[in-house]
Amino acid sequence: xxxxxxxxxxxxxxxxxxxxxxxxxxxxxxxxxxxxxxxxxxxxxxxxxxxxxxxxxxxxxxxxxxxxxxxxxxxxxxxxxxxxxxxxxxxxxxxxxxxxxxxxxxxxxxxxxxxxxxxxxxxxxxxxxxxxxxxxxxxxxxxxxxxxxxxxxxxxxxxxxxxxxxxxxxxxxxxxxxxxxxxxxxxxxxxxxxxxxxxxxxxxxxxxxxxxxxxxxxxxxxxxxxxxxxxxxxxxxxxxxxxxxxxxxxxxxxxxxxxxxxxxxxxxxxxxxxxxxxxxxxxxxxxxxxxxxxxxxxxxxxxxxxxxxxxxxxxxxxxxxxxxxxxxxxxxxxxxxxxxxxxxxxxxxxxxxxxxxxxxxxxxxxxxxxxxxxxxxxxxxxxxxxxxxxxxxxxxxxxxxxxxxxxxxxxxxxxxxxxxxxxxxxxxxxx
Numbered sequence: 001x002x003x004x005x006x007x008x009x010x011x012x013x014x015x016x017x018x019x020x021x022x023x024x025x026x027x028x029x030x031x032x033x034x035x036x037x038x039x040x041x042x043x044x045x046x047x048x049x050x051x052x053x054x055x056x057x058x059x060x061x062x063x064x065x066x067x068x069x070x071x072x073x074x075x076x077x078x079x080x081x082x083x084x085x086x087x088x089x090x091x092x093x094x095x096x097x098x099x100x101x102x103x104x105x106x107x108x109x110x111x112x113x114x115x116x117x118x119x120x121x122x123x124x125x126x127x128x129x130x131x132x133x134x135x136x137x138x139x140x141x142x143x144x145x146x147x148x149x150x151x152x153x154x155x156x157x158x159x160x161x162x163x164x165x166x167x168x169x170x171x172x173x174x175x176x177x178x179x180x181x182x183x184x185x186x187x188x189x190x191x192x193x194x195x196x197x198x199x200x201x202x203x204x205x206x207x208x209x210x211x212x213x214x215x216x217x218x219x220x221x222x223x224x225x226x227x228x229x230x231x232x233x234x235x236x237x238x239x240x241x242x243x244x245x246x247x248x249x250x251x252x253x254x255x256x257x258x259x260x261x262x263x264x265x266x267x268x269x270x271x272x273x274x275x276x277x278x279x280x281x282x283x284x285x286x287x288x289x290x291x292x293x294x295x296x297x298x299x300x301x302x303x304x305x306x307x308x309x310x311x312x313x314x315x316x317x318x319x320x321x322x323x324x325x326x327x328x329x330x331x332x333x334x335x336x337x338x339x340x341x342x343x344x345x346x347x348x349x350x351x352x353x354x355x356x357x358x359x360x361x362x363x364x365x366x367x368x369x370x371x372x373x374x375x376x377x378x379x380x381x382x383x384x385x386x387x388x389x390x391x392x393x394x395x396x397x398x399x400x401x402x403x404x405x406x407x408x409x410x411x412x413x414x415x416x417x418x419x420x421x422x423x424x425x426x427x428x429x430x431x
Contacts, residue, residue: 001028005133009140018141019046022114022134029133030126032116033096038067039112059094062087067113075102075131077122078115098122102130104138110145179414184407187343189386191335191353191404193363193396195326196389199299201226203316204292207233212308217397220297220325227311227322229293238286245279252276301325302398326398332390333365335404336383339374340423343408351388355402364391367406 008025012018023035023046035048043064047053053060066087070078078099080091091097095117105111114134116122210230214220252272259269305311305323316322333353337345345367353363365388374382386406411419 002129002133004028006136009137012140012144015141015145018137018144022046022137023048026114026116026130026133029129030116030122032100032118034117036063036067036115037112038064038115039110040068041109041111043067062090062094063115066091067115070101070103070113070115072103072106072111072113075127075134076100076124077127100126100130102127102134104134105142108138108142110138110141179412181413182410183413183416185343185409185411185416185419186405186407187337187341189335189337189341189383189404189406190401191333191386192401193331193353193355193394193398194334195302195304195324195398196330196332198304198324198326198330199301200321201295201297201323201325203318203320203322204295205229205289206315206317208313208315209311209322210313212305212311214303214305214323215308216303216305217399218303219300219328220303221300222297224297226295226297226303228295231290231293234286234290234293238283238290241279241282241286245276245283248272248276248279295322297325299325301327301330304398329393331394331398332368333363333388333404335386335388335406336375336377337370337386337406338381338383340420342384343406345370345386345406345408350407351386352405352407353402354405355396355400357400357402358396359402361396363394363396365389366391 005021005025005028008021009018012021019037022037026032026035027048032048036044037046038044043055044053044060044067047060055061066083069083069087078101079097080088083091096119098118098121100116100122101113102116103111103113114130116130208230210228212227213225214227220226252269252275255269255272303323303325311322333351335351335353347367349367351365351367353365355361355363367386367388369385369387371385374384377383386404388404
């Protein structure tokens with residue numbers, strides 16, 4: 001039967017199955033009426049005949065208190081005589097008179113014991129047999145239940161000499177040393193990839209845009225048309241001025257002929273020639289404006305424009321920016337650092353952009369610019385503008401957004417933990 005129980009423990013898929021085997025299948029070794037599995041850290045975790053333990057039940061609470069007074073080293077029979085009077089008086093209410101206590105895992109994070117109860121007295125052989133079974137069961141439990149962070153720390157602490165564990169001063173010094181451990185301070189802020197040195201293409205003259213020939217992210221070559229003005233107004237003005245030029249030429253010719261024999265016409269000759277020159281200059285100006293009607297790309301690059309359709313039919317003034325041109329590899333990181341997260345970022349501080357489209361491929365950079373004052377954002381918040389040049393090539397296109405992590409200097413761990421709470425307290429208390 002012991003070999004059968006060991007086989008069941010070894011094949012149990014988890015902690016819950018192991019606990020079920022302990023309180024129910026242990027009946028193969030010796031008959032009993034009730035069984036309870038107790039952990040020193042969490043109390044009663046399993047009862048025979050029950051699928052789930054109700055922690056607030058009076059029976060479970062009494063069992064948890066009673067098990068804390070049972071031996072932690074030797075297995076053997078137990079009864080109400082070994083408990084305090086307050087607990088012993090309730091033994092007959094909850095358990096049969098004869099109990100067998102089998103402790104396991106002394107000093108382990110899963111330390112506890114198995115309590116069996118029945119009407120017949122227990123033999124020494126039963127205690128030895130159940131001790132062997134629970135020792136094997138405890139090994140299976142440790143193999144299945146991987147310790148968490150608390151369990152790992154507890155194991156490390158228990159490896160220390162007992163003299164060190166009893167010295168609170170040493171532990172206090174260790175905690176202080178941990179709090180003074182230097183760590184690199186870092187903050188997170190929204191950011192994106194932007195052109196590093198874009199060329200702004202501005203409207204050369206006042207007018208209405210008739211067509212836009214490029215779209216965002218289009219590859220543009222030098223001399224390629226970017227957008228065209230509506231030339232209806234200029235063409236009509238040029239036609240009127242051209243006709244006025246012909247009239248002025250005719251008048252100047254007539255005045256020149258009359259000036260040969262009419263002294264009065266000689267006085268009007270200068271005015272006629274001045275009017276003719278004025279009309280000629282006006283025609284040349286309108287012709288030059290028409291020549292600038294189609295705006296060409298001054299250099300090659302990638303085009304960036306808000307929305308090409310929105311520019312069609314929109315009046316623009318001279319000098320207004322319409323679009324931008326940037327080299328394909330001329331990229332950098334732009335971020336907006338909130339005022340509450342502002343830290344000292346020296347030039348060259350590491351910056352890492354985690355793009356929302358590809359968070360597993362961060363873009364590395366180094367800070368090159370931090371604005372000296374906070375700028376009002378469209379969402380009515382204030383933030384510092386930070387620019388970081390790329391320290392390695394990136395195949396991501398301009399315009400992708402994500403989260404930037406900026407790393408500053410090294411500070412004590414306690415400052416890194418308490419920086420935000422202290423800042424909030426100072427804002428609230430005004431000190």
